[in-house]
Amino acid sequence: MINQLTLIGVGLIGGSFALDLKQRGLVNTVVGVDVNAQNLRDALALGVIDHAHTEINAASVGAADLVLIATPVSTLPEICAALTAYLSPRTIISDVGSTKQSALNAFRTHLPQHFAYCVAAHPIAGSEKSGAVAAYTGLFKQKKVILCPHEQQDSGSLKKVETLWQAIGAEVHDMNVAEHDAIFAAVSHLPHLFAFAYVHQMLDNPKGTEYLKFAGSGFRDFTRIAGSHPQMWTDIVLENRDMLLKLLSEHLAQLAYLQTCLHNQDVEKLYQYFAEAKQLRETWGQSH
Amino acid sequence: MINQLTLIGVGLIGGSFALDLKQRGLVNTVVGVDVNAQNLRDALALGVIDHAHTEINAASVGAADLVLIATPVSTLPEICAALTAYLSPRTIISDVGSTKQSALNAFRTHLPQHFAYCVAAHPIAGSEKSGAVAAYTGLFKQKKVILCPHEQQDSGSLKKVETLWQAIGAEVHDMNVAEHDAIFAAVSHLPHLFAFAYVHQMLDNPKGTEYLKFAGSGFRDFTRIAGSHPQMWTDIVLENRDMLLKLLSEHLAQLAYLQTCLHNQDVEKLYQYFAEAKQLRETWGQSH
Structure with missing residues (x-):
């Protein structure tokens, strides 16, 4: 009280x-x-x-x-x-x-x-x-x-x-404060960056607005956080800049791996990659 | 009938x-x-x-x-x-x-x-x-x-x-069939790749599982599609491979831009980037 x-x-x-x-x-x-x-x-x-x-x-x-x-x-x-x-x-x-x-x-x-x-x-x-x-x-x-x-x-x-x-x-x-900032860079700040980046990619695509007429529930949920407060998120990503730059580099390595798999049409590696991600997401979902 | x-x-x-x-x-x-x-x-x-x-x-x-x-x-x-x-x-x-x-x-x-x-x-x-x-x-x-x-x-x-x-x-x-595949590469197949890649990044992080205990609703919605059927999505991304490789390259350019803004601590450019994305997402949300 x-x-x-x-x-x-x-x-x-x-x-x-x-x-x-x-x-x-x-x-x-x-x-x-x-x-x-x-x-x-x-x-x-x-x-x-x-x-x-x-x-x-x-x-x-x-x-x-x-x-x-x-x-x-x-x-x-x-x-x-x-x-x-x-x-x-x-x-x-x-x-x-x-x-x-x-x-x-x-x-x-x-x-x-x-x-x-x-x-x-x-x-x-x-x-x-x-x-x-x-x-x-x-x-x-x-x-x-x-x-x-x-x-x-x-x-x-x-x-x-x-x-x-x-x-x-x-x-x-x-x-611990350093642990806090590391955790939330990974589980929150990073996906906000990705959602903003993906929506901005649609904005930069000359046909993006036309394409979005056909976007469905996957797009809706994936991009919900791109509707977040721009000033709030500018502040957050700058305050946690070092950690985010490290995580962005790690993410570029993930995307490079996917590019290679796609180039090589590597069915098995893609399947394994998606299946592993699905499993982690489902395990998380069961307790949240 | x-x-x-x-x-x-x-x-x-x-x-x-x-x-x-x-x-x-x-x-x-x-x-x-x-x-x-x-x-x-x-x-x-x-x-x-x-x-x-x-x-x-x-x-x-x-x-x-x-x-x-x-x-x-x-x-x-x-x-x-x-x-x-x-x-x-x-x-x-x-x-x-x-x-x-x-x-x-x-x-x-x-x-x-x-x-x-x-x-x-x-x-x-x-x-x-x-x-x-x-x-x-x-x-x-x-x-x-x-x-x-x-x-x-x-x-x-x-x-x-x-x-x-x-x-x-x-x-x-x-x-038109080519238009169909271009649209859905952009509004659906691409975000599925990103969701899988992001969740896989958490999997590859030695502390990822620990970190995920603190993930909230942003993480939940952003990664929902990473729970999708791995075989179905292996097939889709391979069948639409050329378009996805093109879009992945475009996405890497978006992330490179964000890296530069973060490196330079460019408040105005980050704000503008996030605000533009938010506006597109909100406009879309109003009609979907």
């Missing part, structure tokens, strides 16, 4: 977190800070937030028990720098970004006095939709939330953040 | 076609021919077929009004060659494969006397599931079916096949 949550960035993730806490009576007041005035009006109208501000200042963050930063990850340094003048000594800061080394760097650099109370968090939930209008209760039910505690972490702050996520149905895991 | 349908390959597509015709009283008898005895038992038990055969012979195809070949596309030549001795003069032959130049080649080469009555067809429907147990009524409702009429096409056969697909809810389009 907290008295005031200040949400910086009132979108799908932050908004859904606020709605869940409200529904369970775990927060008295939600203050929303957003650069988009229309988004704030939507958030007020939908009951996602109780008060709206367009700036970080004493009124918006001074009385917060928890400040949750839920904006594209590149904005963290600037937001942390803006927060520092207004934070109460024990206000907990947390975030929801998909890259966690960059989050800890922002906290460490721009909130050095407050670093112990900064908790790096990543809820594994979302969709290709964005904005306060996309927020809904129950988004985090049975979803994983990764926390990356750091060397100066205040244990009470960590516990509080963990407890709030658990209270709204999430399954919380602690993880 | 036809008296006897003989289904060669009693799987998701052929089985669902049979179930739909039966439900609407458009066929009296469905004969199933399959190399998999268990699959035939399932098909009989589920009412997908009325009679089961493990071979193409006079009993299984001699009295058929329509023989629908619904097996992996590489088997078409062999099946057509086996059919030739048993076909009644006016039996219509059709198929459901994802590559249509190869189908017309098989018909032309192995059923030369019967070529006029061979109708190349491709229903744009399916899933990663396979076998008679996966068949269900309504699969083709509001789905597209592409017909590729050829230079010697008997118009009555074409019309009959068109009418049957329309009767079970499909939207039938006629298309």
Whole structure:
């Protein structure tokens, strides 16, 4: 239970977190800070937030028990720098970004006095939709939330953040920050790059738009994530750049192997390749 | 309305076609021919077929009004060659494969006397599931079916096949065969290759299985098609090899562009690339 949550960035993730806490009576007041005035009006109208501000200042963050930063990850340094003048000594800061080394760097650099109370968090939930209008209760039910505690972490702050996520149905895991970024480069950031690249290939094909009239359910599911928020994903892929460049090289080797198999019309190797992939995907699907 | 349908390959597509015709009283008898005895038992038990055969012979195809070949596309030549001795003069032959130049080649080469009555067809429907147990009524409702009429096409056969697909809810389009193969290389075969390649990359990663515990809904949708039938897809990618090699080269250029943007930390170009892809995907999504 907290008295005031200040949400910086009132979108799908932050908004859904606020709605869940409200529904369970775990927060008295939600203050929303957003650069988009229309988004704030939507958030007020939908009951996602109780008060709206367009700036970080004493009124918006001074009385917060928890400040949750839920904006594209590149904005963290600037937001942390803006927060520092207004934070109460024990206000907990947390975030929801998909890259966690960059989050800890922002906290460490721009909130050095407050670093112990900064908790790096990543809820594994979302969709290709964005904005306060996309927020809904129950988004985090049975979803994983990764926390990356750091060397100066205040244990009470960590516990509080963990407890709030658990209270709204999430399954919380602690993880080393480098491991976090390696895992999500592989299972999330990389397929987003591929989906964007494939859809862009259709865009660059002079007949692509015509061809897409005949695309079916395979195309629909494969490319759903190419509808994701461009700024959010620009930030993520740049923050996790080194890992993604390594994985892209590995992927080029996979495609080169397929090119060779196709060139050589190698039925057996193609069959084996597809069958092995199918098996891994099915094994995964049985437990997810 | 036809008296006897003989289904060669009693799987998701052929089985669902049979179930739909039966439900609407458009066929009296469905004969199933399959190399998999268990699959035939399932098909009989589920009412997908009325009679089961493990071979193409006079009993299984001699009295058929329509023989629908619904097996992996590489088997078409062999099946057509086996059919030739048993076909009644006016039996219509059709198929459901994802590559249509190869189908017309098989018909032309192995059923030369019967070529006029061979109708190349491709229903744009399916899933990663396979076998008679996966068949269900309504699969083709509001789905597209592409017909590729050829230079010697008997118009009555074409019309009959068109009418049957329309009767079970499909939207039938006629298309030039080369155009068909180019379109489906781009909108279907290529993303299947990518999904297999990406899942195989996870398989080749020593920590891949561990990492996959944290994969979410993005991974799930992106890789659904990597659960597809390996033999079916080996056949398809080989039959449409030239087109796929061309598209793979184009895709490597897209990935090289992304590598350069990442190397250079080019925020604006990445944003523009993702935003353009998102826009195309959203436009498509609004009409599909």
